[in-house]
Each structure stands twice: as C-alpha cells, then as structure tokens.
Amino acid sequence: MHKFLIRSFVSSLVLIFTLTVAAVAKDVKAAFVYIGPTGDHGWTYQHDVGRKAVEAAGFKTTYVEGVPESADAERVLRQLANSGHDVIFTTSFGYMNPTNKVAKEFPNVKFEHATGYKREHPNVSTYAARFYEGRTILGTIAGTMTKSNVIGYVASFPIPEVIRGINSFTLAAQKVNPNIKTKIVWAFTWYDPGKEAEAAKALIDQGADVIAQHTDSTAIVQMAEKAGVYAFGQASDMDKFAPKAVLTSVENNWGPYYVDRVKAVANGTWNQKDTWHGIGDGMVVISDLDSQMPADLRSKVKKLQADLASGKVHSFTGPIYDQKGNLMVAEGKTADDGMLAGMMTYVKGVEGDIPK
Amino acid sequence: MIIDINFIGLIIASIMASAVPLILASCGELITERSGVLNLGVEGMMIIGAISGFALMTVTGSLIIAIFGAMLAGVLISTIFAFLTQTLITNHVATGLALTIFGIGISAMIGKNFVGIPGKEFPVFFEGLKDTIPLLGPILFGHSIVFYFAFALPFITSYFLKKTKIGLIVRAVGDSPESASNQGINVRLVRYACILYGGAMSGLAGAYLSMIYTPQWIENMTGGRGWIALALVVFSTWNPIKILIGAMIFGGLTIIQFHMQAIGVRIPVQFLTALPYIVTIIVLVVISRDSRKIRLSTPSSLGKSFHKDN
Numbered sequence: 001m002h003k004f005l006i007r008s009f010v011s012s013l014v015l016i017f018t019l020t021v022a023a024v025a026k027d028v029k030a031a032f033v034y035i036g037p038t039g040d041h042g043w044t045y046q047h048d049v050g051r052k053a054v055e056a057a058g059f060k061t062t063y064v065e066g067v068p069e070s071a072d073a074e075r076v077l078r079q080l081a082n083s084g085h086d087v088i089f090t091t092s093f094g095y096m097n098p099t100n101k102v103a104k105e106f107p108n109v110k111f112e113h114a115t116g117y118k119r120e121h122p123n124v125s126t127y128a129a130r131f132y133e134g135r136t137i138l139g140t141i142a143g144t145m146t147k148s149n150v151i152g153y154v155a156s157f158p159i160p161e162v163i164r165g166i167n168s169f170t171l172a173a174q175k176v177n178p179n180i181k182t183k184i185v186w187a188f189t190w191y192d193p194g195k196e197a198e199a200a201k202a203l204i205d206q207g208a209d210v211i212a213q214h215t216d217s218t219a220i221v222q223m224a225e226k227a228g229v230y231a232f233g234q235a236s237d238m239d240k241f242a243p244k245a246v247l248t249s250v251e252n253n254w255g256p257y258y259v260d261r262v263k264a265v266a267n268g269t270w271n272q273k274d275t276w277h278g279i280g281d282g283m284v285v286i287s288d289l290d291s292q293m294p295a296d297l298r299s300k301v302k303k304l305q306a307d308l309a310s311g312k313v314h315s316f317t318g319p320i321y322d323q324k325g326n327l328m329v330a331e332g333k334t335a336d337d338g339m340l341a342g343m344m345t346y347v348k349g350v351e352g353d354i355p356k
Numbered sequence: 357m358i359i360d361i362n363f364i365g366l367i368i369a370s371i372m373a374s375a376v377p378l379i380l381a382s383c384g385e386l387i388t389e390r391s392g393v394l395n396l397g398v399e400g401m402m403i404i405g406a407i408s409g410f411a412l413m414t415v416t417g418s419l420i421i422a423i424f425g426a427m428l429a430g431v432l433i434s435t436i437f438a439f440l441t442q443t444l445i446t447n448h449v450a451t452g453l454a455l456t457i458f459g460i461g462i463s464a465m466i467g468k469n470f471v472g473i474p475g476k477e478f479p480v481f482f483e484g485l486k487d488t489i490p491l492l493g494p495i496l497f498g499h500s501i502v503f504y505f506a507f508a509l510p511f512i513t514s515y516f517l518k519k520t521k522i523g524l525i526v527r528a529v530g531d532s533p534e535s536a537s538n539q540g541i542n543v544r545l546v547r548y549a550c551i552l553y554g555g556a557m558s559g560l561a562g563a564y565l566s567m568i569y570t571p572q573w574i575e576n577m578t579g580g581r582g583w584i585a586l587a588l589v590v591f592s593t594w595n596p597i598k599i600l601i602g603a604m605i606f607g608g609l610t611i612i613q614f615h616m617q618a619i620g621v622r623i624p625v626q627f628l629t630a631l632p633y634i635v636t637i638i639v640l641v642v643i644s645r646d647s648r649k650i651r652l653s654t655p656s657s658l659g660k661s662f663h664k665d666n
Contacts, residue, residue, distance in 0.1 A: 039464060039471045039575040152618070185617045186625045192579040193570035195610065198374055202614035205366045218474070219570040241474040241572065352617070355625040 028266040030054055030258070031085040032063040033076060035092035042191055042216025042235050043252070047091045047114075049236075050254030057259045059266070069094025077102040081109045087265045089258065090114065100124055110270050112261060115161070117341065122272050127257060130278030131161070132168035132340070133308045134250030135212075136315040137286055137301055138232045139172030141247055142210040143180050144297050145230055152203030152211040153184045154196060154220055158354050160343045162214050167347045168315045169212055174349050182350055183208060193219035204229055221246050237287040248301075249287040256282055276337065280309035316340065321348040365491040367615060372495065373569065374607035375600075376506040377402070377561040377578075381585035382592070382599045383509045384557025389589055390517065391550035392530035394659035396452030397437055399582025400459020401555050405430045405562025407463040410573040411470055419478060423502070423563055430559020431552045433459060438551040441661065442544050448659045456582070464575045475571025502564050509557075513596035526550060530655035533662040543662055558582065591639060593653040602639075606632050 032051045036044035044065065055061050062085070067076050073095050080088050081102060087110040090099045096116035103111040103121045115128045142151050151173060155162050170182045183206065185199045197219040200211050204223070210230045213220045218241040224231035225242035233239065233249025257277065264270040277283035286305055289298045307313035316335035320328045322345045329335050335343075346354060381398050388395050409426030413419060437455050440446045481504075482497035489496070517523040528536040529546045537543050565581070566573055584606060592598035613628035644650060 037464060037575040039467055039573075041471050041572075041574050045471065183618045183620075185614050186629075187614075188625070188629050191574065193572065193574065193577055194374065194565065194579060194581070197570050198370065198611050199614045201370050202611060202618050205363060205370070206615065206618045208618075217570070217574060218572050222475075222571060236472070352620050353622065 027058075027060060028087070028262060029060045029062070029085045030262045030265075031080040031088045032061065033067050033073065033080070033088065033090045033092075033095060034063060034065040035067065035069065035094070036190075037065050038063070040191055040216060041218065044091070046235050046252040047089075047254055050258045051089075053255030054258045054262050057262070059262050067095075069098075071098075073098040074102055077111075078105070081106040086110065087112060087262055087270070110261075110265055117274075119272060119274065125261075125273045125275070127273075127275040127277070129252060129254075129283040130276055131250060131252070131284055132164045132315050133278040134284045134286060135165045135169040136172040136308060136313075137248070137304060138212055138250065139169035139174075140176055140301060140304060141232075141293065141297065142169070142212060142230075143173030143175070143177035145247065145293065146177065146180060146210045148207050148209045149177065149179045149181060150207045150209065151180055151182050152200065152206075152208030153182055154199045154203070154211065154213045154215055155184055155186050156190050156215045157188065158186065158344075158356070160341060163346065163354060164340055164343045165214050166350060167343065170350050171315070171320065171347055180349075184350065184352055186355055187215055189215065191216040193217040196220050197223045200224060200231075201227070218242075233287065239287065239290075244292075247290045247293060251285040251287060253283055253285045278308065279305060280311065322346065323348055323350065361491045362494070365494040367611065369494040369499075370611050371604055371608040372507070373499070373503065374611060375603035376503055377564050377569070377581055378585050378588060378603040378606060379506045379509060379599060380502075380561035380564065381558045381582060382588040382603065383513045383596055384554040384561075385586060385589050386513065386592070386594060386596055386599065387517075387526065387557075388550045388554035389658055390530045390594060390655050391526050391547045392533055392655050392657035392660065392662070393441065393547050393551055394448045394452065395434070395437055395455070395551060395554055396449060396586065397434070397455025397459065398554075398558050398586050399578060399580065400456035401430045401433055401558035402459075402562035402565075402578045402582045402585075403463040403576070404433050404459045405559030406566035406577055407467045407470070407562075407573060408559065409563030410475065410566040410571075411466060413476055413567055414470060414473055417476075419476065419567070422567060423560070426563035426567075427556040427559045430555035430557070430562070432555075434551050434555025434558075437555075438548045442547050442551070445661045445663060448661070460576065467573050467575060470573040471575075473573070475567060478568045478571070500568050502560065502568060506564075507600070510596040510600040517596070527655075530657055533657050537662075547662075558585075561585070587636060587640075591636065591643070593643060593650065594655065595653065605635060605639075609635060 034044045038044055038048040051061050064076050067073050077098055089112045091114045093115045096118050099111050099113045100118050100120040103124045107123055111124045113126050116126050119126055173180050183203055185203055187195050187199045189195055196215050196217050200220040200223040204227045211224050212232050213234050218238050221231040221238050221242035224245035230247050231245045233246050235252050237249045237251055239246045314334040318329035318333045319331040322328050381402055385398055405426040408429035409422045412425040413422035437451055440451045441448050478500050480498050480500050485497040486493045525541055529543050533543045588599050588602045591602045609632040613631055
C-alpha cells in the first residue's frame with residue numbers, strides 16, 4: 001500500500017510537471033508509460049534508454065513511471081492524450097485493455113503497446129522483441145562452456161515469454177552438448193536482488209557452473225562472479241558488474257524502433273503494425289563476447305548470430321518434442337509465431353514441471 | 357546430486373548471510389520497542405541506509421566512510437521520527453508509516469544517479485580457511501565484518517538488557533515511563549537514544565544489502581525486509597536470542613525452497629514460496645496462545661505517547 005501511495009504521488013507530480021512542459025512545445029511529442037521505476041536497471045530502465053534516444057533525435061518526450069496496470073493506467077493515458085501528446089508508448093503487457101479503450105476515445109493520437117496482441121482500433125500498434133533468439137545464443141555458449149553439465153536457470157513467472165526463453169536456451173544447449181541438464185528455479189519476482197542472489201546461490205551449490213537468468217537485477221551475475229562460475233547479463237550489458245563471470249549479455253534495444261515510430265508520426269507515415277523484431281532488426285542485441293570463450297566458440301556464435309539475423313537459422317527448428325515425447329514441431333519445420341506466442345509447455349530435456 | 361556434509365555447510369552459510377539484515381534491523385528495533393516506542397519506519401530507515409551506503413561508497417571510495425555514513429543516515433532519519441513522536445507527541449504508528457513512505461521516496465530520488473553502477477568488493481575474513489574444516493568451514497569463515505557483528509549482536513543485546521544498568525533503565529522506561537520518570541529518569545532522553553540506535557542498526561542493515569549482499573543500488577531493493585524485521589521482534593517476544601532463531605528460520609525457508617526446486621522436489625512452487633510466511637503465521641499463532649507470556653514480555657507502554665516528562 002505504501003508503495004502504491006508513493007508511486008501515485010510521484011506519478012502525479014511528474015504528470016503535472018510534464019503536462020506543464022508539454023503545453024509549451026509545438027513539435028511531435030511522445031509519451032511513455034512505465035510499469036516500474038526507471039531506476040530498476042531492468043525492463044523499465046531499458047525502455048527509458050529508448051526514450052532518451054527519441055529525445056536525442058530531437059523530439060520532446062515525457063514519461064510516467066510506476067503506473068499500475070489498472071484503472072490508473074486509463075486515467076494516465078487519458079491525461080497524456082488530452083495534453084497534446086501525439087504518440088503514446090505503453091510498455092507493459094497489462095496495459096493492453098486500457099490502451100485499446102483510451103485509443104478509441106482519441107482517434108488522432110497514436111498508441112503503441114509493448115508485448116500485447118490486441119489492435120482493436122486503427123491507431124493502435126503492438127511491438128515486442130524476439131528475446132528467445134538471444135537465448136539461443138546463450139544456450140549455445142552455456143552448453144559449450146559447462147564442465148559439470150549442470151546449467152542453472154533463474155526464472156521469474158511461468159508465462160509464455162519465460163517458457164519460450166527456457167526452451168530456446170535448452171534446445172540450443174542440447175544441440176552442442178546432449179549431456180547437459182537445465183535446472184530451473186522460479187524466483188516469482190522480476191526483481192528482488194536478495195531473492196535472485198539466493199536462487200543463484202542454490203543452483204551453484206548444487207553444481208551448476210553456468211547460470212542464466214530471466215529476472216532483471218544484476219545480483220545473479222554478481223553471485224556468479226563471487227562463486228567463480230559463468231553467467232549472462234539480462235536486458236543490458238552487465239559485464240561491468242561481473243567482468244569474469246559474464247560471457248555476454250542479451251540487451252533490450254528499443255531505441256531504434258521508438259525513433260522510427262516517432263519519426264513516422266512526424267512525417268505522417270505512421271500506420272498500424274504488429275512488430276516482432278529480433279536480432280536481425282537490432283531490437284535484440286548481443287553484447288561483446290568475453291575473451292575467456294575459446295576462439296572457435298566465438299566465431300561459431302558470431303555465425304549463429306548472423307544466421308539468426310538473416311533468418312537462415314530459426315531458434316525453434318524441428319524435430320522438437322515436449323517432455324512427454326510428443327512431437328511439437330516436425331523435422332524441417334519451424335515453430336510459427338502463434339505457437340511461440342502461446343508456448344506453455346517445456347521441451348524435452350528441461351527438468352521439472354511448469355508451476356501452475 | 358550428492359548431499360554431503362560440505363553441501364549442508366554451504367546451505368547453512370547462505371541462510372546465515374540472508375539472515376544478517378533481519379538480525380541487525382530487528383535487534384535495533386527491539387531496543388527501540390523495549391523503551392516503549394513502536395517505530396514502523398524500519399523499511400524506510402533500511403532503504404535510506406542502503407542508498408546512503410552505496411552512494412558514499414561510490415563517491416568517496418571508502419568502505420568505512422560508507423558503512424558509518426549509512427548508520428549516520430539511519431540516525432538522522434530516525435531523529436525526525438524521535439522529534440515528532442517524543443517532542444511533538446505524535447502518534448507512533450502514523451509517524452512510523454510516514455517515515456517508511458518518506459524513506460522509499462527520498463531514496464529513489466537520491467538513487468537516480470546511482471543505478472547501473474557496480475559496487476565494490478567488500479573484504480572478507482579467513483577466506484582461505486573455508487575448506488579446512490568440513491561443515492563448519494563455510495559457516496565460520498569467509499564472511500564480512502558486518503556478518504560477524506550481526507551474529508554477535510543478539511548476545512550483546514541480551515547482555516545489555518539483562519545485565520547492565522542502562523539496559524535496566526531502558527526496560528523501566530518501556531514498562532512504566534511514569535515510575536521511571538518519578539525515579540528521576542529522563543524518559544524522553546532515553547527514548548530518543550533508543551530510537552536513534554534503532555535507526556543506526558536499520559541503516560547498517562540497509563548498507564549490508566547494497567554494499568555486501570548484492571552490491572548495487574536499485575529502487576526498493578530492501579524488498580519488504582524491514583517489515584519482516586518488525587514482525588521478527590514480535591515473533592521473538594522481545595527476546596534477542598529468539599530473533600536470531602526467527603531470522604534463520606525466515607531466511608532459511610526461502611533458501612531451502614530454492615534448493616528443493618533445483619533438486620526437483622515435486623511440490624508446487626507457489627506453496628514453497630509462501631512457506632516462510634505460512635511458518636511465520638503458525639509461529640505467531642503458537643506464541644499468542646500463551647497470553648500470560650505475551651503480557652509479561654511485551655513492553656507495557658509500547659506505542660503509547662508519554663506526556664508527563666518535560
């Protein structure tokens with residue numbers, strides 16, 4: 001409750017301030033609605049990096065952070081739309097219905113909703129990133145670098161985005177090393193450094209010598225550094241937090257898309273789109289590869305990266321079986337986007353059950 | 357997966373490391389409450405300690421300045437609470453909640469410039485001895501000074517309250533401020549001191565999180581540990597040694613559930629995640645059954661304002 005109160009208070013202050021600023025400017029103005037604080041150094045932080053890129057491209061931007069996925073979201077959106085913003089980016093899945101509802105009331109304002117699938121009005125676009133492509137790279141590295149053949153994976157919540165990541169990672173790791181085992185620990189949080197560190201420590205104590213994560217804080221790579229095992233950065237390049245442990249990071253790079261879309265609004269060329277970009281379009285970026293990786297692995301990864309970018313390689317290429325041995329994707333086929341978007345089963349080789 | 361004795365040692369060491377901030381903040385709050393003051397601002401003081409420690413470490417580069425600075429920050433913010441509740445006689449509960457909200461807000465504001473900066477390595481002692489003794493090696497060695505201090509603190513606190521004159525005065529003030537005042541004790545002064553001490557310990561607990569446990573700053577990084585620390589004081593029935601046990605149970609359940617997941621124990625994860633809270637409730641229920649004991653161990657004037665003393 002206290003958190004909510006302070007968030008609402010800060011949000012309204014920011015709102016009042018930004019609305020005042022907004023009233024003066026004349027050019028195209030973009031607004032961003034964030035679920036978390038910009039200080040999370042994770043999901044929201046990366047969206048804010050994208051917003052700064054829009055600002056650097058010469059546009060006015062405003063943002064409201066810590067907006068709950070409730071009726072509050074509608075109020076914030078309405079206020080932003082009313083105060084002369086031309087395009088509004090809503091950067092969390094739970095803003096899906098509020099975005100579509102408010103979009104109907106403001107047909108002249110463009111709405112861009114991240115990670116959603118509803119485009120009920122012509123002024124609503126959706127966009128998301130194919131982070132699973134990055135996890136194919138991480139799986140390849142993990143499968144090659146592990147000596148204990150036990151790979152730890154700290155997961156957040158059992159949603160398709162996370163399951164897809166685990167599957168993509170495991171498939172790639174198995175491809176280079178059929179003996180690996182992926183141990184998954186669900187932390188049930190997106191960011192709580194203490195909990196994430198404890199989850200990573202448990203996996204390390206049980207023999208994992210490479211740790212992957214689908215939570216946001218840098219606590220896991222720091223724990224890996226302390227314990228002398230390998231890890232991968234999440235959302236941003238985390239190398240400086242754990243120079244020895246971090247082999248590479250998968251970065252969320254929203255900037256180019258945001259600049260593109262705001263420019264389209266300015267030029268009058270904006271149209272409704274459903275964007276799902278990966279490595280090829282630069283929305284998913286692989287950070288520098290650590291020099292501890294053998295040269296042949298590094299060149300293999302570079303090639304894989306290029307093949308994923310060109311579409312020559314797909315993260316989910318058949319034959320893929322689920323845990324019970326049922327065929328999910330036939331040999332020579334690739335999983336279509338519909339299957340990827342609703343993926344809620346583990347592939348063969350992942351241990352344990354998905355929490356329900 | 358072989359469960360050997362060293363593995364158990366590693367698990368216990370992790371549990372102890374996670375219990376450190378809870379022990380520090382709880383022992384501080386225990387002294388505050390023993391003097392009759394209920395300060396619900398622990399979470400706020402902790403987060404202020406976390407950002408102050410991290411910011412000072414980044415700016416000055418000195419770990420010593422950072423640790424003491426974090427404690428001082430805890431003292432400063434608890435001074436606000438002390439002034440309001442003791443001098444202006446405001447309600448303890450409302451003021452404490454306000455302190456938490458204030459702490460979270462101001463730490464986020466100060467912290468804006470410190471997001472995404474890696475922390476420094478904090479020195480640990482006897483790292484080399486870790487592997488010399490099975491089981492006990494990882495438990496006893498390779499920890500920071502704050503870790504050792506935290507595990508000594510409940511015993512120091514217990515000794516202080518039971519065996520020293522000042523400890524007796526603190527308890528007297530908490531149990532009957534009127535009588536203490538009639539005996540010539542400056543109730544307000546004692547309560548000020550106890551509040552400030554509680555602030556210092558909460559500040560240290562926060563600094564442990566941002567400088568040693570997970571060396572980084574992100575908003576809300578205390579993640580409700582201040583509230584758990586508050587609950588632990590009640591859980592312990594104001595007995596510092598029981599705080600030690602409670603903190604180990606609470607920290608331990610979280611870590612053990614992660615281990616059970618990794619081993620592949622087929623228990624619903626949500627149940628495992630809820631386990632620490634369920635156990636806390638069960639223990640509280642068990643404790644509450646003995647109402648006489650509760651009455652005897654609760655500081656009688658807890659949370660009540662004292663007007664008489666001028």
